[in-house]
Amino acid sequence: MKSRVWLLLLLAAVLLLLAVGSDDLANSLARLSTPSVAPAASDSSAAGSDGRTAHTSGNDADPAALASSPTAEAIEPFAPTVAAAAMPLLKFNAAQARVAMRQRWREQDCQMARLYSTPTFVQRREQEWRWLPPDLVEQERRAVAAALTRLTADCPGEITDKAQLIRRSQESQAVLAAARTAGDLYARMEPARRGRDTAELAAEARATMYDVVLSGDMEAIARLGRLDFLLQNDAGTQSIDMFVDGSSLWPMVACDLGMDCGPASRALDQACQQIGNGCGYPSLEALVRDRSPPWQYRLTDQRRREIVARIRSGRIAGMFEPAPPPQPPSDGRP
Amino acid sequence: MLAWPRQRLDPAPQSAQSAVTGPVGPTSPRSEPARAAEPVVDGATENSAPKPLPSLKPHRASASQRAADLERLTSETDLNGFADELRARADAGDADAAWMLADLLEGCATMAEIATMGAALTQQFDSMRVMGYSDQEIALLQTSLHRWTGRCSTFPARSREAWRAQISSSRTRAAVLGHPGAMLMQPLPRGPADSPAVVQATQRARDAGVTLLQQGDALDLLGYAPQLARLSGYGTDSYLMAACSLLDGCLRDPRAYALTMDQDQFLIGLSNSFLELSELSPRRRLIVEAQSAEILRLWRARQYEQLLGGSGG
Numbered sequence: 069m070k071s072r073v074w075l076l077l078l079l080a081a082v083l084l085l086l087a088v089g090s091d092d093l094a095n096s097l098a099r100l101s102t103p104s105v106a107p108a109a110s111d112s113s114a115a116g117s118d119g120r121t122a123h124t125s126g127n128d129a130d131p132a133a134l135a136s137s138p139t140a141e142a143i144e145p146f147a148p149t150v151a152a153a154a155m156p157l158l159k160f161n162a163a164q165a166r167v168a169m170r171q172r173w174r175e176q177d178c179q180m181a182r183l184y185s186t187p188t189f190v191q192r193r194e195q196e197w198r199w200l201p202p203d204l205v206e207q208e209r210r211a212v213a214a215a216l217t218r219l220t221a222d223c224p225g226e227i228t229d230k231a232q233l234i235r236r237s238q239e240s241q242a243v244l245a246a247a248r249t250a251g252d253l254y255a256r257m258e259p260a261r262r263g264r265d266t267a268e269l270a271a272e273a274r275a276t277m278y279d280v281v282l283s284g285d286m287e288a289i290a291r292l293g294r295l296d297f298l299l300q301n302d303a304g305t306q307s308i309d310m311f312v313d314g315s316s317l318w319p320m321v322a323c324d325l326g327m328d329c330g331p332a333s334r335a336l337d338q339a340c341q342q343i344g345n346g347c348g349y350p351s352l353e354a355l356v357r358d359r360s361p362p363w364q365y366r367l368t369d370q371r372r373r374e375i376v377a378r379i380r381s382g383r384i385a386g387m388f389e390p391a392p393p394p395q396p397p398s399d400g401r402p
Numbered sequence: 403m404l405a406w407p408r409q410r411l412d413p414a415p416q417s418a419q420s421a422v423t424g425p426v427g428p429t430s431p432r433s434e435p436a437r438a439a440e441p442v443v444d445g446a447t448e449n450s451a452p453k454p455l456p457s458l459k460p461h462r463a464s465a466s467q468r469a470a471d472l473e474r475l476t477s478e479t480d481l482n483g484f485a486d487e488l489r490a491r492a493d494a495g496d497a498d499a500a501w502m503l504a505d506l507l508e509g510c511a512t513m514a515e516i517a518t519m520g521a522a523l524t525q526q527f528d529s530m531r532v533m534g535y536s537d538q539e540i541a542l543l544q545t546s547l548h549r550w551t552g553r554c555s556t557f558p559a560r561s562r563e564a565w566r567a568q569i570s571s572s573r574t575r576a577a578v579l580g581h582p583g584a585m586l587m588q589p590l591p592r593g594p595a596d597s598p599a600v601v602q603a604t605q606r607a608r609d610a611g612v613t614l615l616q617q618g619d620a621l622d623l624l625g626y627a628p629q630l631a632r633l634s635g636y637g638t639d640s641y642l643m644a645a646c647s648l649l650d651g652c653l654r655d656p657r658a659y660a661l662t663m664d665q666d667q668f669l670i671g672l673s674n675s676f677l678e679l680s681e682l683s684p685r686r687r688l689i690v691e692a693q694s695a696e697i698l699r700l701w702r703a704r705q706y707e708q709l710l711g712g713s714g715g
Contacts, residue, residue, distance in 0.1 A: 199692035363534040
């Protein structure tokens with residue numbers, strides 16, 4: 069239960085971050101959204117009728133090339149607000165959508181790294197350190213600094229101007245909408261939620277989760293927690309997944325499937341930045357074990373092993389259907 | 403995680419106690435208790451909240467009276483009758499009677515709520531099993547629940563809103579009468595932390611906390627852990643561990659201690675909090691143990707101002 073609260077806070081933070089962005093990306097998007105550019109070559113067929121194969125292309129596209137070779141076209145204003153009316157709709161082909169979504173994720177990661185290095189969060193971390201053994205604190209201090217350096221190494225500059233922030237937020241939404249329209253798998257991982265029936269949303273989330281697992285894309289698999297959360301919300305009944313650490317489950321699954329989660333890895337760096345987590349661990353698993361109540365780690369680890377076993381053996385069908393009710397552990401206490 | 407709320411750990415819902423959103427009571431609990439004519443600040447408005455009659459003298463119950471009340475709370479079979487006695491004493495200005503009445507009412511309101519849960523309650527117990535609670539431990543909780551539900555059955559049925567109004571009224575009265583726990587639990591007014599209203603309310607809460615801690619009761623570290631944590635910067639779980647450290651047999655196995663203690667004090671929900679201590683992560687445990695040690699050092703040295711002075715943060 070605690071992890072759900074934590075996940076909600078994380079989601080709120082991510083949503084907040086979507087309202088801000090970078091100069092470079094804003095410039096790129098400004099070029100993308102220039103009304104005078106030529107229409108995009110339509111390759112929406114690549115996404116298939118259900119959009120489930122969109123992830124197969126575009127992974128290697130060069131963001132700089134994309135930004136400098138305009139291929140988007142202006143269509144209609146995408147939102148009925150005055151501010152949004154000035155923003156033309158984007159149109160992406162599959163490759164462009166993927167590049168834009170990678171930029172979006174990168175931007176989110178940069179903003180998250182910035183957030184955790186703001187005085188409020190730094191102060192909270194310092195407060196924790198006050199109560200930990202000095203040698204551990206020293207190790208964590210070094211690890212946090214190193215992780216932050218790595219995470220922000222290629223981040224664009226921060227936007228502080230309010231008007232620019234608003235515009236950036238609109239651009240970000242426009243990019244997401246265009247990527248969704250293009251059927252991009254990453255974009256489908258951020259389904260539009262406003263005004264939608266939860267059952268419909270859950271069905272869509274479930275389909276996307278299958279496609280993500282089938283894609284074998286470790287970064288996407290590591291981010292499945294958001295969609296998993298949508299499924300839990302829709303389930304209505306209690307399942308074992310309500311008790312696992314949802315923010316850690318899918319990153320750990322991705323680790324098991326081959327994503328680098330060792331020292332200096334992106335996964336470990338990102339986790340170490342989060343308040344309440346320690347830093348300087350040999351693996352993401354060690355970090356999660358140290359920050360979780362023992363009973364919760366046991367459940368999370370159990371679920372993770374089940375998922376990995378199913379993926380490895382190809383028994384994916386039914387994997388994201390409603391889970392059975394929770395069963396008490398056979399050995400009583402954790 | 404538990405099916406029932408932990409009494410005294412959370413303020414009553416805002417909507418149910420608008421009268422106490424602003425400070426009610428003396429500037430310092432060590433001075434004279436609040437009087438009805440005392441002005442309220444920062445949005446707190448006059449309403450139907452109970453005020454001590456001009457003729458009554460707000461007072462605290464003696465330590466022996468408080469102990470006797472606690473004993474009756476755990477053994478009295480006619481809790482409704484006991485509530486009437488407490489109400490009469492509260493009407494005569496006894497702050498502790500008003501406070502205990504609120505606890506009693508809140509406990510029985512919770513029991514009434516639980517009685518309507520049906521399958522949801524079963525699900526809650528199943529959840530606890532998933533979290534590693536044994537059948538034996540669950541059975542202990544169910545026994546407590548059954549026992550207390552029976553003891554509360556002497557109260558006539560009433561709506562949730564009616565329960566809430568009575569609880570709120572009694573808590574407000576306790577605050578007006580100068581009960582330090584009631585004053586400590588008053589929600590802070592909304593606004594920037596450095597606004598005069600918030601600063602004043604925080605200082606009043608801190609003074610109330612000091613008065614409370616001066617009673618030297620380890621259970622106060624437990625019962626008011628969230629409020630003390632809010633003032634000091636130490637974690638709520640650190641106060642819980644400090645209290646647990648002071649109770650013989652608790653630290654060895656907080657969960658077993660809590661479940662046993664619940665047999666007697668389930669209604670006021672204090673011991674449930676100890677269950678949290680068995681759910682700490684390894685990293686959090688390191689922090690909690692260190693903070694708890696400092697809380698205990700200051701508490702034993704009677705350095706309450708320092709304890710609530712924000713040094714923990």
